[in-house]
Every structure is written in structure tokens, then in C-alpha cells.
Amino acid sequence: MKRFFQFVFIAFGLFLLIGFLAGVGGIFAIFNPPEEKASKASIMALDLDGVILDGKDILELLRKHRKDTNVKGVLIRISSPGGVVGPSQELHDEIKRTREEFKKPVIAYCASVAASGAYYAAVAADKIYTTPGCMVGSIGALIEFVNLEKLYDWAKIQRYAVTTGKFKDAGAEYKPLTPEARALFQELLDDVLVQFKQAIVDGRKMKMEELDKYADGRVFTGAQAVKLGFADQVGSWDDARAALGEMAGLGKDPKVFKAKKARGFREFFEEASESKMGAVVERLTQMRLSGQPLFILPGATHF
Numbered sequence: 281m282k283r284f285f286q287f288v289f290i291a292f293g294l295f296l297l298i299g300f301l302a303g304v305g306g307i308f309a310i311f312n313p314p315e316e317k318a319s320k321a322s323i324m325a326l327d328l329d330g331v332i333l334d335g336k337d338i339l340e341l342l343r344k345h346r347k348d349t350n351v352k353g354v355l356i357r358i359s360s361p362g363g364v365v366g367p368s369q370e371l372h373d374e375i376k377r378t379r380e381e382f383k384k385p386v387i388a389y390c391a392s393v394a395a396s397g398a399y400y401a402a403v404a405a406d407k408i409y410t411t412p413g414c415m416v417g418s419i420g421a422l423i424e425f426v427n428l429e430k431l432y433d434w435a436k437i438q439r440y441a442v443t444t445g446k447f448k449d450a451g452a453e454y455k456p457l458t459p460e461a462r463a464l465f466q467e468l469l470d471d472v473l474v475q476f477k478q479a480i481v482d483g484r485k486m487k488m489e490e491l492d493k494y495a496d497g498r499v500f501t502g503a504q505a506v507k508l509g510f511a512d513q514v515g516s517w518d519d520a521r522a523a524l525g526e527m528a529g530l531g532k533d534p535k536v537f538k539a540k541k542a543r544g545f546r547e548f549f550e551e552a553s554e555s556k557m558g559a560v561v562e563r564l565t566q567m568r569l570s571g572q573p574l575f576i577l578p579g580a581t582h583f
Contacts, residue, residue, distance in 0.1 A: 316537075316539070316540065317345075317348060317350070317537075319350070319537075320350060320535060321350055321352055321530060321534075321535070322350055322351060322352065322530075322534060322535040322536060322537040323351070323352060323353040323354065323355055323521065323524050323525060323528055323530065323534045323535070323536055323537070324345050324346075324351045324353070324354050324355070324536075324537050324538075324539050325355050325356075325357065325536050325537065325538050325539065326338055326341060326342065326354060326355070326356045326357070326539055327356075327357050327359075328356055328357070328358045328359070328360050328371070328398060328401065329359050329360060330359075330360055331360065331361060331362070331363045331576070332360060332362060332363025332364060332367050332368050332371070332397050332398065332401075333363055333364060333367065334364075334367050335367040335368075335370060335371050337541050338356075338371065339370065339371065339374055340541065341539040341540075341541060342354065342374055342375070342378060343374065345537075345539050346378045346382045346384055347382070350537075351384065351537065352384065352385075352528035352529065352530055352534075353384050353385040353386065353387070353524045353525075353527060353528035353530075353534075354375075354378060354384055354385075354386045354387075354524075355386075355387050355389060355517075355520055355521060355524050355536075356375070356386065356387070356388050356389065356401075356402075356405065357389045357391055357517065358388055358389065358390050358391060358393075358394040358398050358401070358402060359391045359392045359393060359394075360393065360394065360395070360397070360398035361393050361395045361396065361398065361418075361576055361577035362395050362396030362397030362398045362399070362400070362418065362574070362576040362577055363396075363397045363398075363574065363576055364397070364573075364574060365397065365421065365472050365573045365574060367397075368396075368397030368398070368400045368401055369400065369475070369479075371397075371400075371401035371404075372400050372401045372403070372404045372479055373404070375388075375401060375404035375405055376404040376483075379404070379405075379406060384528075385406050385524060385527040385528055386404070386405040386406055386524075387405055387406060387407045387408070387409060387520050387523060387524045387527075388401070388402035388405035388407070388408045388409070389408075389409045389410070389517055389520040390402065390408060390409070390410035390411065390414045390416055390502060390505075390511065391411060391414060391517070392411070392414060392415070393414060393415040393416075393577065394410070394414060394415070394416050395415055395416065395417060395418035395499060395576070395577035396417075396418040396419070396420065396421075396574075396576050396577055397574070397576060399416060399417060399418065399419070399510075400476055400479055400480075403479055403480050403482075403483030403484055404479070404483055405483075406527065407512045407513065407520075407523065408505075408510075408511040408512050408513075409511070409512065409513050409514075409515050409519060409520035409523065410502030410505060410506065410511045410513070410514060410515075411502050411514070411515075411516070412501060412502045412503040412514050413501055413502060413503075414501065414502035414505075415499045415500075415501070415577070416499065416500045416501070416502055416504075416505040416510060416511060417494070417498060417499045417500045417505060417510060418497055418498070418499045418576075418577045419473075419476060419477070419480065419491075419494065419495040419496075419497065419498075420473060420476075420495065420496065420497035421469045421472045421473050421476065421573055421574060422469065422573075422574050422576070422578065423451070423465055423468075423469065423573050423574065424574070425451050425453070425457065426453050427453060427455070427456055427457075428453045428454060429453075429454055429455055429456065432454055439452075439454035440454070446460070447460075447461060447464060450464065450465070451465070468573060469573060472573055473495070476495075477491055477492075477495055480495075480510075484509060484510065486509055490509075494508065494510075499577065502514055521534065521536065522534075
């Protein structure tokens, strides 16, 4: 009888252990789903949304899935006012590399806004499709600074810095820009504008003299962009998908693989926190961009 109860106790313990492990496995599967892959020959759809701060999510997906032999082309839907110069250039270079090294055609589809850094990324694609009313262009660069000198005076706060050179604290919020510092930042912006224009000349096969007429920060509608040569075709997302399908040899109705980043425990809780802090983050974004050279549509961070 004693052995019987011992057996029952052990069996019950094993049952609880198996149940616990199954539960943990289920939770792990929810928070760490298996990575998706294209199950058959498809085009991959990616989204470039919002202000470009680092571009790491879309870059990670692009670098990973372009190696997949079932991914025959990439369709990037753009709804972005641009952002920080470096990440915008990195997106451009990786799109170009996808075409040239991995031999995968790429179409950029401009939905609501494809301005400045987002347009910089788009010109690396084989073709640019756009809605007729999309805001396209804003070819230029800027740096935003905040001068809080009078606010500090009002609050009776004195701020200063010990530096190793006269430009080390140029742009600091506690003092105005000197003429020398302003000239220095202007030279920096002029240089990145040359880089921007060269990317357009190379990607759009446009003459520099023609580009110079419009590289003053202005925006176009999608329809105007097509007429001026800054985009290829006015159309819908389905039109872009059909065109890419033809380019990739999959016909006009290709299967679409929607690439998504796998979310683990950390990402889950980060996203939950971000959803609650969304309004605060939106306001802090402008502060995060202060003092950086930007390819961005002015006022975009206020929307």
C-alpha cells in the first residue's frame, strides 16, 4: 500500500512537471514565435514608417530575408518625412546592395509622404511608384538648435562648459550660435546636400543641372514628381506589386511575403510601455533630433 501511494505521488508530481513545462513552452512560443520565411517564390513587403531615427528594424529584415532564395524582389511602402542623415543613407545603401549584389529588384511605393531622408532611401530602388497626392521630395538638409539662454536667465541658472576648442560646444542650448559656428554648420549641411544630390543623380539618372532647379527643400505631389522625373509612375500599392512581380519573373499577381520582426519578451514589454508613453515619446522625438544633421520635412515631428 505504501509503495502504491509513493507511485501515485511520483506520477502526480511528473504530471504537474509536464504541465508546467508545457505551459512555459506555450508562453515561450507566444513571445518567441518561430521566425517566418517565404514558403514559396514571393516578393517581400516592408514598411518604412515614421521618422527615421536608426532604421534598424527594416534594415535587419532586409539583410536577413534578401538571402532567402524564395524572396525574388522587395516592395517597400514608404510613409515617412525622413529623419537623421546617417540612417537614411544606410537605408539607401542597403537597398542599392539588395539590387546589385543580391540581384533582387526593388520598388519603392510612396504612400502618404516620402520626403527628404525617406526619398533619399527611395532613389536607390529600381522604380518609384507613388500616389498622386503623396508629398515627395524636400531635397535638402537642416540642423535644429534650441537657445534657452533667456529661460536660464529667468530661472537664475548659469550653465557653462570647459572645452578643448572654440567649436566643441557650438550649438549648445545655453548660448546663441556665433557667426563662425553658423558658418561651420552651414558648410556641414552643404556637404551632405551634395551627397543627397549625387544619390539622386545616380539613382534617377538625372542631370545635376536639372536637379539643381528643385533641390531647394520644396516638396512635390506624387503626380508632379512623376512629371519632373523624381518618380516613375502614379499608381496604387497593387500596381507596384504587379510591376515588381513582372520584374521578378512571378507575373502580375505575385505572392506577397510580409516580413515581420520576431518579438521576444523584451520587445513585448517595450512595446507595451511605448504604447502608454506614446504621447510623451512623440514630444521627446524633436528633442532627440536637436543638434543632428537631418534629412527631414520641417515640422514633421509636430504632427
